[in-house]
Amino acid sequence: xxxxxxxxxxxxxxxxxxxxxxxxxxxxxxxxxxxxxxxxxxxxxxxxxxxxxxxxxxxxxxxxxxxxxxxxxxxxxxxxxxxxxxxxxxxxxxxxxxxxxxxxxxxxxxxxxxxxxxxxxxxxxxxxxxxxxxxxxxxxxxxxxxxxxxxxxxxxxxxxxxxxxxxxxxxxxxxxxxxxxxxxxxxxxxxxxxxxxxxxxxxxxxxxxxxxxxxxxxxxxxxxxxxxxxxxxxxxxxxxxxxxxxxxxxxxxxxxxxxxxxxxxxxxxxxxxxxxxxxxxxxxxxxxxxxxxxxxxxxxxxxxxxxxxxxxxxxxxxxxxxxxxxxxxxxxx
Amino acid sequence: xxxxxxxxxxxxxxxxxxxxxxxxxxxxxxxxxxxxxxxxxxxxxxxxxxxxxxxxxxxxxxxxxxxxxxxxxxxxxxxxxxxxxxxxxxxxxxxxxxxxxxxxxxxxxxxxxxxxxxxxxxxxxxxxxxxxxxxxxxxxxxxxxxxxxxxxxxxxxxxxxxxxxxxxxxxxxxxxxxxxxxxxxxxxxxxxxxxxxxxxxxxxxxxxxxxxxxxxxxxxxxxxxxxxxxxxxxxxxxxxxxxxxxxxxxxxxxxxxxxxxxxxxxxxxxxxxxxxxxxxxxxxxxxxxxxxxxxxxxxxxxxxxxxxxxxxxxxxxxxxxxxxxxxxxxxxxxxxxxxxxxxxxxxxxxxxxxxxxxxxxxxxxxxxxxxxxxxxxxxxxxxxxxxxxxxxxxxxxxxxxxxxxxxxxxxxxxxxxxxxxxxxxxxxxxxxxxxxxxxxxxxxxxxxxxxxxxxxx
Numbered sequence: 162x163x164x165x166x167x168x169x170x171x172x173x174x175x176x177x178x179x180x181x182x183x184x185x186x187x188x189x190x191x192x193x194x195x196x197x198x199x200x201x202x203x204x205x206x207x208x209x210x211x212x213x214x215x216x217x218x219x220x221x222x223x224x225x226x227x228x229x230x231x232x233x234x235x236x237x238x239x240x241x242x243x244x245x246x247x248x249x250x251x252x253x254x255x256x257x258x259x260x261x262x263x264x265x266x267x268x269x270x271x272x273x274x275x276x277x278x279x280x281x282x283x284x285x286x287x288x289x290x291x292x293x294x295x296x297x298x299x300x301x302x303x304x305x306x307x308x309x310x311x312x313x314x315x316x317x318x319x320x321x322x323x324x325x326x327x328x329x330x331x332x333x334x335x336x337x338x339x340x341x342x343x344x345x346x347x348x349x350x351x352x353x354x355x356x357x358x359x360x361x362x363x364x365x366x367x368x369x370x371x372x373x374x375x376x377x378x379x380x381x382x383x384x385x386x387x388x389x390x391x392x393x394x395x396x397x398x399x400x401x402x403x404x405x406x407x408x409x410x411x412x413x414x415x416x417x418x419x420x421x422x423x424x425x426x427x428x429x430x431x432x433x434x435x436x437x438x439x440x441x442x443x444x445x446x447x448x449x450x451x452x453x454x455x456x457x458x459x460x461x462x463x464x465x466x467x468x469x470x471x472x473x474x475x476x477x478x479x480x481x482x483x484x485x486x487x488x489x490x491x492x493x494x
Numbered sequence: 495x496x497x498x499x500x501x502x503x504x505x506x507x508x509x510x511x512x513x514x515x516x517x518x519x520x521x522x523x524x525x526x527x528x529x530x531x532x533x534x535x536x537x538x539x540x541x542x543x544x545x546x547x548x549x550x551x552x553x554x555x556x557x558x559x560x561x562x563x564x565x566x567x568x569x570x571x572x573x574x575x576x577x578x579x580x581x582x583x584x585x586x587x588x589x590x591x592x593x594x595x596x597x598x599x600x601x602x603x604x605x606x607x608x609x610x611x612x613x614x615x616x617x618x619x620x621x622x623x624x625x626x627x628x629x630x631x632x633x634x635x636x637x638x639x640x641x642x643x644x645x646x647x648x649x650x651x652x653x654x655x656x657x658x659x660x661x662x663x664x665x666x667x668x669x670x671x672x673x674x675x676x677x678x679x680x681x682x683x684x685x686x687x688x689x690x691x692x693x694x695x696x697x698x699x700x701x702x703x704x705x706x707x708x709x710x711x712x713x714x715x716x717x718x719x720x721x722x723x724x725x726x727x728x729x730x731x732x733x734x735x736x737x738x739x740x741x742x743x744x745x746x747x748x749x750x751x752x753x754x755x756x757x758x759x760x761x762x763x764x765x766x767x768x769x770x771x772x773x774x775x776x777x778x779x780x781x782x783x784x785x786x787x788x789x790x791x792x793x794x795x796x797x798x799x800x801x802x803x804x805x806x807x808x809x810x811x812x813x814x815x816x817x818x819x820x821x822x823x824x825x826x827x828x829x830x831x832x833x834x835x836x837x838x839x840x841x842x843x844x845x846x847x848x849x850x851x852x853x854x855x856x857x858x859x860x861x862x863x864x865x866x867x868x869x870x871x872x873x874x875x876x877x878x879x880x881x882x883x884x885x886x887x888x889x890x891x892x893x894x895x896x897x898x899x900x901x902x903x904x905x906x907x908x909x910x911x912x913x914x915x916x917x918x919x920x921x922x923x924x925x926x927x928x929x930x931x932x933x934x935x936x937x938x939x940x941x942x943x944x945x946x947x948x949x950x951x
Contacts, residue, residue, distance in 0.1 A: 230786040232699035241746075272699075275708045276789070361781040361812070365788060387774070388781025402774075436770055437778040439720070441690040490705055 169279055170491075173480075177493035180485045191324035192482055195317050196470040200266070202316035203290055203309050203464075207264055210305070212292065217265035218252045223445050225250045226438050227391020229363060231271035245270045248463060249291050250393055251448050254424060257293040258456040264292035267463070275490040280366055281478035282416055284467055285487040293461030299405045299423045302460040303381055306409050306419055307337035309464065310379060317473050330475040333378075339409075340380040344389075347372060347382050363389045364408075366416070374414040383407045392434035394422035395458075409464070415472040421462020428452040529831075541830045542733070542763070566840040567940060568823070568866065572875050573949060575934045580921025596918035601910065603925055605883050606816025606860045607714060607791040608683025611640030612910050613883030613925060614873060615818070616890055617864055618644025618687050618719060618795065621652040622734050622828055627662070628894035629669045635890065635902025637676030639910070644793075644885070645669055647689035647721060647732055648766070650697050651747055652740070659743070666697075667706070674710050684710075685717035685793040685816075689732060690767050691747050702787050711789045717815065718783055718790050722771060722805070723797020725824025725841075725865045727833040731768040734828055735761050773808050780812040791815040798822045798839035798865075802847045810858050818885055819844050821865030825887065841865040845879055846943040849930070852880040853945065870912020877917075877925050878932045879944065 183189045204214065222241070224233055225248040234245040246252075249267040256263045268288050277283035290309075294301060317325070318332050325332065342350070348358050354375070356368050364372070364382065385404050387396055394406040406422030425431050431452055435442045442449060470482035480486035485494055522528075533540040586594040601612035616636040619625035626649060636643045650666035658665045664672075670684055688697045698718050701707055710716055723729060736744065741754035741762040748764045783792050792814045796805060798821050809817055821841020826834055839847075841863060848861060863876050864885035873884050886909075893905035917925065920932045934949035935941035941948040 230699060230702050230788075232696050232703045235695075272703050274703045274711075275705060276711075359784060359813070362785040362788070386781070388778035389785050433772075433775060434778075436775045437782050439688060439690065439693045439769070439779060441694060441767065444694055489703065490708075 173278065173488065174491050174493070177480065177486060177488060177491050180493055183481075184484060187327060189481070191321075191327045192470060192474050192476065193484075194324050195321045195328075195474050196466065196482060198317050198320045199313040199469060199473055200290075200466065202313045206309055206312035207292065207305075210262075210308075212262045212264050213260055215256055215260075215263055215265055217246070217249050217267040217291070219246050219249075219268055220244065221246065221252070222447065223251065224248070225391060226440065227393070228271050231273045234270050234272065247271045248289070250391070250463075251445075253291055253293040253461060254393075254426070254448075254456060254459065255451060257295050257459050257461070258451075261295045262292075264290060266466070267291045273489040278489045278491060282366070282468065283489060284479055284483060285489055287479075287483070288466045289463040290466060291461070291463040293424075293459050295457045295459050297423075297458075297460040299383070299407055299421065299460045302421050302423070302462050303341070303383075303407055303409075304338070306381075306421065306462055306464065307339050307379070310409070310418070310469075311335055311337060313469065314473065325474075328474050328476075330473070332473065335378050339378065340376075341383050341407075342380060343384045344382060344386060345384070350375075361386050361388050369410070369416045370414050373410050373412060373416045376410070376412045378412050379418070380410055380412075381407045382410060388437065390422070392431055392437065393424050395425040396430070396434075405460075407462070409462070411468075411472045413472075413475075415468070418468050418472060419462050419464035421460065423460040424458065426452060426456050426458050539763075541832060542735070542828065543831065566822075567842045567937060568840070569842065569872050569875050571842060571936050571940055572944075572946070573934045573936070574871065574874060574878070574916055574920060574932055575947070575949075576919045576932075577921055582923065582927055583921045586923045594918065594923060596911075596915045599914040599917045599923050599925075601913060601917075601925060603882060604860070605642055605862065606683070606685070606717060606793055608642040608717070609640075609681050610642055610883065611681050612906075612913065613877060614639075614641050614906065614909065615685075615862060615883060615885040616641060616643040617818075617824075617885035617887035618646040618685065618721075619887055619891065620646025620687070620732065620734075621648035623663065625891055626653055626664060626669075628891055630664050630672050631894040631899040632890045632902055633669055633673035634676050634899035635894070635906060637673045637678075637682060638899070638903050639906045640678055640681030641906070642683045642685065643673050644685045644719060644795075645687065647687045647692060648734070650700075651689070651691050651695055652736075652744060655695075655697075655700060660740070667704075670701075671706065674707075674715070683715040683717060683791065685719040685791070687719045687721045687795070689721070690769060694747070698783075698787065702790070714789065714791070716790050717793045718787060719793035719795055719818075720776075720779060720783075721795045722769065722776075723799060723820070724795075724829075725797060725820035725822055725838065726826040726829040728797030728799050728822075728838040729768055730829075730833055730837075732764075732766040733830070734764045736764050738762060773804070776805070776808055777812055780809070780814055784812075793818065795820060798841070798844045800839065802839075802844060803851050806848070806851050807855075810855060814859055816860040816862065816882075818862040818864065819848065820885075821845075821863065824865030841867075842940060845876075845881075846940065848881065849879050849944050857882075870909045870914075870916055873909060873913050874916040874920075874928070875933060878928045878930060878946075880930070 220243050224244040224246045228247050233247050235242050246269055248269050249265055270286050273283045314332055351358055351368050358368050385406050387402050394404040397403045397405050408417050409419035411418045432442050467479045467482040471479045480488055603610050603613040616632055653663045654665035656667040738760055745754050754762050793816045794814050795818045821844050822838040860882040862883045862885050863881055867884045868889040876884050890902055893901040930946045933946040935946050938948050
């Protein structure tokens with residue numbers, strides 16, 4: 162088993178080290194064409210329902226700490242340590258407080274653990290469409306997410322027939338709303354399928370794959386337990402220990418596509434939650450000061466562009482959806 | 495006649511002098527003049543053990559805890575009580591087809607998910623320079639014996655992650671890799687602490703994505719350790735004394751009572767926060783670790799807090815791999831006198847809570863003890879109480895200063911042999927057979943709480 166993974170990793174390394182060659186293949190051209198159509202569709206949908214697109218900040222004194230096991234990129238910024246955004250969550254909240262409904266096409270970097278290299282789902286460098294809605298609930302955010310996905314799928318089906326054919330991909334038509342399962346229900350479902358998951362952590366990759374494989378249309382997992390997510394996912398006041406958050410899961414084994422939540426915006430709650438990652442709240446000084454001044458409640462999510470492309474195109478791995486991809490631990494151009 | 499009168503007079507004046515000095519001495523001893531004068535002279539610096547010693551014997555700092563604090567019960571209150579009838583020895587004999595010897599005792603044990611050749615751990619020593627300086631010798635010795643090792647807080651932040659920031663001080667990764675590469679296949683594991691300041695530099699994430707550490711992650715030999723307090727200073731954060739030069743380099747990372755650049759002294763105290771916990775935060779923290787580092791063991795180091803049973807319950811509900819309890823006698827190296835004297839439960843008192851806890855919930859996780867433990871007897875007594883092992887800190891540091899890696903190895907071998915002798919004396923050959931029946935206590939109340947016999951009953 163281990164041997165197999167290692168050979169797979171060696172093959173992957175060989176391929177990635179010559180990634181400039183992919184761009185000349187018909188397969189890659191079709192993939193990128195579909196990606197562009199999907200992005201265009203998502204942009205026009207969001208603009209049609211009142212969102213404003215902003216240029217994303219990509220560096221800052223702090224970034225999102227809530228990324229499972231991945232390290233941030235730190236660099237010297239005139240004598241101080243700054244970070245490259247692992248997600249623009251903190252800036253999203255700032256932007257939302259002034260403009261209401263906003264989104265970024267946000268480039269992010271996460272130095273993922275090395276065992277993610279063979280997952281087919283992780284990139285070190287990727288882009289997410291990251292949006293935030295003032296005074297919204299996570300149900301509002303999920304409704305935007307499902308419409309957004311359908312807009313992208315329908316446009317791709319209409320405009321990229323030749324490319325889909327070349328990739329051998331047939332896309333069904335879905336109509337929202339998508340099904341919603343609570344975290345507890347998913348654990349139960351997994352248990353019935355012979356997979357035990359420890360309560361309190363995010364669904365592990367193999368389990369997520371299994372559940373995604375069982376489903377034949379996209380669905381949401383909602384209400385994760387506290388501890389499984391970053392400090393900015395809001396805890397339900399009536400159900401202590403349960404977060405008002407969600408993941409959008411693609412069917413056919415493609416797994417998680419988007420992740421979102423209602424935000425914790427109260428200063429004192431955020432401070433207590435920050436302790437969970439063992440951090441000194443002092444590190445987030447600007448953010449906490451902003452929260453102390455007060456910002457509106459909000460909800461939002463980020464949808465990974467490469468993962469969406471992988472799903473739309475039916476690709477084996479997410480790195481096939483990116484020019485010169487970077488995968489954990491692989492030194493490639 | 496003349497002579498004897500002179501002698502008598504001399505004797506009388508000597509006696510008068512003696513009583514004057516004697517009275518003075520008594521007054522001197524009856525009131526802590528020395529301590530107050532020391533405070534008057536040295537100011538705030540005097541609240542810590544003096545720094546006049548050479549580094550090689552600075553490992554002795556705080557060693558006078560028993561004489562400074564009012565005497566409290568220690569593991570010496572307990573005795574191991576061998577029986578004459580030894581059915582388990584008979585069983586062992588039929589297995590070996592000969593009379594068993596003490597060398598037939600099997601000390602191998604699983605601690606916190608790691609395989610240990612004996613149930614001892616090299617305690618997580620941190621960045622304090624006497625400890626860091628001998629850390630590679632400790633790492634080599636611990637690896638040689640096949641016991642798990644901890645790496646304390648602030649090492650990476652103070653001495654560098656993979657490159658030395660100071661030529662004579664090993665960096666974090668040297669400590670970890672020296673240990674891991676020195677291990678015999680199938681044994682060992684390393685538990686890594688992360689202070690608030692290390693978290694700022696994302697130490698755990700860095701370890702988790704380090705290609706050199708990856709093979710050991712795969713084998714399940716890496717653990718991350720939450721530190722909630724330290725033996726002799728529960729409720730206080732880390733205290734260290736740094737040279738002015740080191741302090742200036744680290745001034746953005748730590749809290750210094752004064753700006754190191756504006757201090758003229760050669761040595762400056764560094765403080766770090768104790769960390770804030772409520773059950774919900776601790777629970778979520780463990781989940782966060784399970785979530786973010788699924789391939790790591792979760793270890794917790796606990797100071798001797800009065801709500802030990804509550805903390806243990808919370809940790810057990812979340813299913814941590816190991817809990818290590820440091821009694822008041824532990825970690826005295828850089829503790830203020832006031833905390834050594836006044837703060838926290840003695841180890842024996844903490845063990846009373848633990849044994850009651852084990853009775854009610856069973857052995858669900860590895861529990862270790864530390865705090866002035868240094869020989870095979872201490873180890874065996876803890877095992878009899880249902881613990882999974884002990885952690886040695888200062889003994890390994892002293893052994894390393896005395897004889898390098900070889901010294902650490904020699905020292906650990908003595909503990910190993912002693913433990914085997916004592917276990918075999920109890921007529922047992924596997925540490926899983928040890929139980930409170932093997933112990934007696936010199937104090938009636940402690941005996942009752944520990945669930946062992948009172949020796950005089």
